Amino acid sequence: MIFLQYVMNGLIIGGAYALIGIGLTLIFGIMNVVNFAHGEMYMLGAYFLFTFFSKMGIPFFLSMILAIAAVMGIGFIFEKGILKPLRGRSIDTVMLSMIGLSLFIQNLAMLIWTPVPESIKSPLPMDSFTLGGLYFLPQRILVIAVAILLVFLTHLLLKKTKIGKAMRATFQNLEAASLMGIKIDRIYSFTFVLGAGLAGASGALLAPIFTVHPYIGNLANLKAFAIVIIGGLGSFTGAVLAGFLLGVFESLGAAYISSGYQDAVGFILLILILINRPTGLLGKVGQTR
C-alpha cells in the first residue's frame, strides 16, 4: 500500500515535471535552442506567486494566473530581445548565452528577493484526506489537477489549432514551413512564451510544496533537460511520459534507496538513455547532432 502511496506522490510531482519538460522540448525541438534559462522561468513562477500572494495578498488562484502571465511576459522579452538577434549564430553561442542569461536572472532574483529561502503557505486546507487508502494533500491535488489540465490544453493547442499545426510543421521541416507562408518569427515567439508559461506554472504549482529560493531553477533546469532527452527531443508525449516517469522513479528511489540521491535519479536515467537510446523513448531516430 505504501508503495502505491510513493507512486502516487511521484505521479503528482511528475505532473509538474511534465509541464516543465513539455515547455523545454517544444523550445528545443521547434526553435533548436538549448534553453538553459528554462529553469529560471520555473523559479520566477514560484517567486511571482510569492510576491503576488504572500506579499501583496492577491487571492491565491488569481496570483497563480498572474504569476504565469508574468513569466510569459518575461519569456516574450527574452525571445525578442536575446534569442531573435542570435538566430543564425552557432548552437554553442546560443547555449552559452542562455547560460549567461540564466546566471544573470538567478542573481538578479537574489538581489530582488534576497537569498533567504521563502515558503508559501497554500490557502488550501492542510489536512490530508484519504481516498482509496491513499493520503492526499489538497495542494498536491491542485498540482496534479492543474498539470493534467495544462497538458491537455497544450495537447489540444498543438493538435487542433492553426498555430499548433504551424508549430508542428516548423518542428518537422523549418524550410518547408517557411516556404508555406508560416511566419517563423511568430511561431518562435509563441513557442518560447508557451514554454516559459508552462515552466512558470510548474514553479508556481510546486512553490507551496517546496521552499523557494533563487537557485531552485538550476535543478529544475537539469531535470527538464533530462526529461526532454529521456522522452525524445521534440516529442510532446515523450516529455509527458518522461515527466511522470521521473517523478515516480524519484519518489521510489528516495523511499527505497536513499533520499540524498533523489536528484541523481534524473541524471542516471539521462545517462542511461544517452548510452542506449540517445533519441529518447519516443524521439526521431538519428537526431543526436
Place this chain on the structure above:
Amino acid sequence: MRGNRSIALIFLCAALVYPIIFRDPYFLHMAILGGIYTLLAISINLLLGYTGQLSLGHAAFFGVGAYISSLMYLNLGIPIWGGIIAAVFGSAILGFIVAKIAFKLRGAYFVIMTIGIAEVLKLVALNWVDLTKGPMGLTDIAAPKIDLGWAGLIDFGQKMPYYYLTLFFVVLSVLLQYRLVHSSYGRSFISIRENEDLAASIGIDCYKYLVVVVIISCSIAGIAGSLYAHYVSFIDPGVFVFFISVNAVMAAIGGGQGTLAGPILGAMLFTMIPEWLRIFGDARMAIYALVVIFIVIFMPKGILFYATQLLNVGKRTDGR
C-alpha cells in the same frame, strides 16, 4: 614562428620572476589560482578549440582529481606527488568512460551529458559520507616539505614554492598542448572539428582521436584539481559546481579557443574578473553573468583575436 617563440620565452621569464617582484601574498594567491585555472582552460581548449566538442562538466574531472589526491594523502599518507599521479589516473579513467559512452553524441547532447556527470559526482560527494565526509568536506590536506639538506627546506605549504609548483605544471601543459597541436594528432583533432566525414574518408579514426583528446583533457583537469586541493587544504562537494565548469569554458573562449596562448590569457582574465567584480558586492555574480553574455555574443573568437586584429598581426585559428 620565431617571433612567437620569443614572446613565449619573455612570458616564461616574466612568470619566473613574478613572485620575486610581487611578494604580496594576495598577488601570489591570484597567480596560483590563475595557474590552476590555466590548466582547466587548456583542458577545455583541447576539447573545444581543437576537436570542437564543448564540455560544460569539466568540474567533474577537476573534482575527481581533487578528491582522489586528497584521499590519497589523508587516508594513505601519500603526498601530493603521488596524489597528482593518482588524480591523473582517476580523471583519465573517468574521461575514458565518458568518451566511450558519449562518443556518438555531439553538440548539445554531449554538453548535457557532461553536465549530468558533474552533477552526479557532486551528489555522490555529498552523500557518500563515509568516503568524502559529505558536505563537511575534507580538511587538512597538506602540501609537503622537501628537505634538500644543504640547500635548505622547501615548504610547499608556503605560497612562493607552490607558485613554482603550479607554474611547472602550467608550462608542462602548455608544452604538451603545443606539441600535440603541431603533430598528426593535432591535425586529426582539428579535422574532427572541421569535417568529420571528410576526416574519416582519409583514414582518420575520429573515435580514437576523440578518446585520446578526452583522456588528455581530463587528466590535465585532474592535475588542476589535485593542485587546488593541496593548496587550499580544504575541499568539499563544491569542487563539482557548475560555475567551475562555466568559468573554465569562459576562460578558454574568452582568451581565444583553438589558439595556444588563448587559454593562458583567458584564465588570467577569468581568475581576475570575479575578483574585480567584488566591488559590486552582492551584484557581483549578476555582473559576471553579463560579462559572460557579452563575450559569448560579441567576442566569440576571444580577446586574443580581436586584440591582434587591432594590432593587425596575422594569427590563424588553427593554433599556430
Place this chain on the structure above:
Amino acid sequence: MVAELLKVSHLTVRFGGLTAVNDVDFSIFPEEIVSLIGPNGAGKTTTFHAITGFLGKSAGKVDFEGRELTHMKPHQIAAQGIIRTFQITSLFPNLSVLENIRTGHHMQERETLLDAVFNTKRKRAVEDEALARTMEILKFIGLEGKKEVIASSLPYGEQRMLEIGIALAAHPKLLLLDEPSAGLNDTETQGMKELIKKMRERSITILLVEHDMKLVMGISDRIIVLNFGKKIATGTPDEIRRNPEVIRAYLGERRRDVKS
C-alpha cells in the same frame, strides 16, 4: 587475366522501406577509369557510401584486392587504399589550402603519441616528407600559388580541385570521385578531365559518378549504368551510347521533367 581491384557482389542497400541499391554486381580492374552513371536517384552515391562504409549494406559484399571489406568503418576502408570524395563540397573550411592537403596525408604519417609529445627525430623526418609530398600535390592540382588561402574563401572550382588534392594526399589505390565536375564550367571541366587522366598515369584506378555525359564519354574505359538501384548496362562508351535500355532510362527521366 588481371585480378580485379574492386569486386562488388550482390550489393543491396535498403533504408526506410526504399531499396536504393538492388543486387548490384560489378568489378573494377587496376588502372581503369570507370564511370557510374544513371538518372537522379539511381543509387550511385548510395553505392559509393556502401563501398566506403558510410552506409551499411543490407546484403552483398565488397572485396578489395581480394580482401572483404564488410564491417569495416570508413577510416579502415580508407586505410585499405580506397579514397572517396563527396558530392557536396567537403573541405576543412577554416584551414589553408596547404593544411587541407597536409591533413589528407594523415595515413602516411606513422606517429605515435610519444613521437608527437617529444618531437622525436622520426617525427620530424616524417613531417618533412609529408610537407614535400604536400607541395608536390599542390603543384599537381595547380593550387601552388594559393597555398596559404583559407579553404572556405576559395572560388568553387578551386575548392573542388582542393578536394581532389586532399584525396590524393591519402595515397589512393582506388579513387572514388562523386560528381567531380558538378557546378564546374567548361574550362574547369576540361581541367578536371586532364587531372583524372594524369592520375591514372600515376597508377590510380578511378571510379567516378558523373552526370556530365561529355566528360563520361570522353574519359571512361568502361561505363556502368544504374537505374532505380539496379544495374541495367555495362560496357564501353560506344556500347552504352547505343544501348536502348540506357536511352530509355534517361529519356524516361526527361519525360517526367517535361510533365511538370
